[in-house]
Amino acid sequence: DTAVSQTPKYLVTQMGNDKSIKCEQNLGHDTMYWYKQDSKKFLKIMFSYNNKELIINETVPNRFSPKSPDKAHLNLHINSLELGDSAVYFCASSQGHQTNSPLHFGNGTRLTVT
């Protein structure tokens, strides 16, 4: 009965490949997010999405694209992977936008690009 689940937990791939990370939440939340955590543990938001709008952090390369088949799912697709994409990617959800609504995080996907 995991609230926010991500798959896979680990992903090892070569440069230039295309990969996807899946995320599902069963909390009934209307907003989902993708965060990137680098090797120094710094968290950076990549996207936030609800059924009305997608907000993209302008620093995120357009090789990254979120795809939401329904409001319980927000998958992350990455094209032409680069070494610098290696990080831990976290999916999160909340009820409403990130104002006073706490985030519920998945356990992360550790992506290693070789």
Added chain:
Amino acid sequence: AQSVTQLGSHVSVSEGALVLLRCNYSSSVPPYLFWYVQYPNQGLQLLLKYTTGATLVKGINGFEAEFKKSETSFHLTKPSAHMSDAAEYFCAVSTMYSGGGADGLTFGKGTHLIIQP
């Protein structure tokens, strides 16, 4: 725009000692403040939050934090550290004007708490 500064990337305390993790924020409007904890190989979990009202906020696992507007601080404390408290702790800030998404919630760089036996 808002920002968060966590003083000390690593804090080490003895088991049973007081835990104090420092967080200062910058915001031109009243902030919403959060502390999250990250255990190894896990996602972040909310410890506590301040939105409005009482400035001393109690959270899970015996942690509490006090919002001090005059000092722009939201330090996290626990009277007696336990070995299970060893983790990464993140302070975060948003405001009612943050809007959705990309700039809505700003995280500090985290403090790694080490508990010495």
